[in-house]
Amino acid sequence: MRVNVVDPSAYTPPYDHALCAALARAGAQVRLQTSRFGYGPVPPPEGYARVERFYRRGAGAGLGSRRRFAAKLAQQVPDMLAYRRAATAADVVHFQWLTVQPLDVHLLPRTRPIVLTAHDVLPREPRRGQLAAQRRLYERVDAVVVHSEHGRSRLVEVLGIAPERVCVIPHGAFEHLTRVADERPLAQELAAVDSPVVLCFGLIRPYKGIDVLLDAWRAADVDAELWIVGMPRMDLAPLRAAAPASVRWIPRFVADDEVGAFFRRADLVVLPYREIDQSGVLFTALAFGAPLVVSAVGGFPEVAAQGAAALVAPADPIALADELRRLLGDPAARAALGAGARAAAAGRYSWDTIAAAHLELYGALAGS
Numbered sequence: 001m002r003v004n005v006v007d008p009s010a011y012t013p014p015y016d017h018a019l020c021a022a023l024a025r026a027g028a029q030v031r032l033q034t035s036r037f038g039y040g041p042v043p044p045p046e047g048y049a050r051v052e053r054f055y056r057r058g059a060g061a062g063l064g065s066r067r068r069f070a071a072k073l074a075q076q077v078p079d080m081l082a083y084r085r086a087a088t089a090a091d092v093v094h095f096q097w098l099t100v101q102p103l104d105v106h107l108l109p110r111t112r113p114i115v116l117t118a119h120d121v122l123p124r125e126p127r128r129g130q131l132a133a134q135r136r137l138y139e140r141v142d143a144v145v146v147h148s149e150h151g152r153s154r155l156v157e158v159l160g161i162a163p164e165r166v167c168v169i170p171h172g173a174f175e176h177l178t179r180v181a182d183e184r185p186l187a188q189e190l191a192a193v194d195s196p197v198v199l200c201f202g203l204i205r206p207y208k209g210i211d212v213l214l215d216a217w218r219a220a221d222v223d224a225e226l227w228i229v230g231m232p233r234m235d236l237a238p239l240r241a242a243a244p245a246s247v248r249w250i251p252r253f254v255a256d257d258e259v260g261a262f263f264r265r266a267d268l269v270v271l272p273y274r275e276i277d278q279s280g281v282l283f284t285a286l287a288f289g290a291p292l293v294v295s296a297v298g299g300f301p302e303v304a305a306q307g308a309a310a311l312v313a314p315a316d317p318i319a320l321a322d323e324l325r326r327l328l329g330d331p332a333a334r335a336a337l338g339a340g341a342r343a344a345a346a347g348r349y350s351w352d353t354i355a356a357a358h359l360e361l362y363g364a365l366a367g368s
Contacts, residue, residue, distance in 0.1 A: 154277075
């Protein structure tokens with residue numbers, strides 16, 4: 001089967017790579033249709049072809065966000081129309097992201113089955129008309145993949161998408177990050193830390209509950225360091241001003257060859273989100289067998305049910321403080337969570353299992 005995986009804006013290179021490589025291992029002929037990722041290198045293709053088809057003129061990460069958006073918007077229609085013609089070489093087209101929904105719904109290929117993965121099931125802060133445009137997009141494609149039963153219920157109950165059009169296929173654990181060649185060690189000042197480390201990793205955004213985590217950290221009063229690592233997408237100044245001295249900030253993009261050093265060092269990984277469906281950070285932690293504490297939001301309880309994470313109530317700093325204190329004081333409990341994470345990564349959340357589910361869906365849509 002010839003499969004095109006399409007991520008025009010290169011929003012999720014690790015996910016794109018893991019899915020394409022797994023589909024290729026399962027025997028599919030896979031082409032990843034995407035654009036240049038402006039923040040660092042991406043994983044080299046493993047058994048699939050990678051084509052940087054979109055946004056080839058003046059849309060790099062070096063531009064300011066408004067100029068970059070304007071450059072991409074100017075290329076959206078011609079690039080999508082050019083891809084529509086190229087899509088005739090595929091049996092199934094699987095979009096990962098479509099970010100200009102009012103335009104994209106009219107620009108999709110017309111002659112091949114189309115699948116769309118709803119990484120963000122619903123917009124968190126919808127602009128005027130965005131929710132209606134997203135509904136039209138979901139109704140236009142042949143199938144929508146979501147990563148959790150929670151995501152499926154939101155599409156069916158909130159947007160009214162027909163249940164038979166929504167397919168639950170879990171997110172996979174990013175095992176390829178555990179075998180990156182020439183993995184970089186931690187910086188010297190981080191490697192010198194000899195106390196336990198709690199890691200909060202990923203893009204820093206308001207919905208991720210960093211303020212809740214800082215309140216919990218003060219209340220926990222433990223002999224440990226909290227590392228908050230990732231590129232900010234919000235003003236950190238008020239948070240940093242109020243943070244205890246035991247909080248260490250690394251506010252920048254972290255490339256694939258650095259990821260392993262952070263997750264191997266962490267005694268505990270914490271995701272105090274206010275809302276989410278699923279998280280690539282969670283599935284990175286699973287791949288490294290890192291013990292996890294997560295908020296009981298979105299699809300996170302489904303992962304915790306595999307024995308791979310401890311759950312706390314969202315936006316509850318006292319509950320989070322109690323769980324941090326408990327786990328930091330109980331190495332056996334952390335080891336049990338780590339074992340659960342590794343088992344989940346090798347089982348339900350393995351990419352070979354996930355590729356098989358995708359190919360079953362593709363086959364049904366293509367009639368083969």
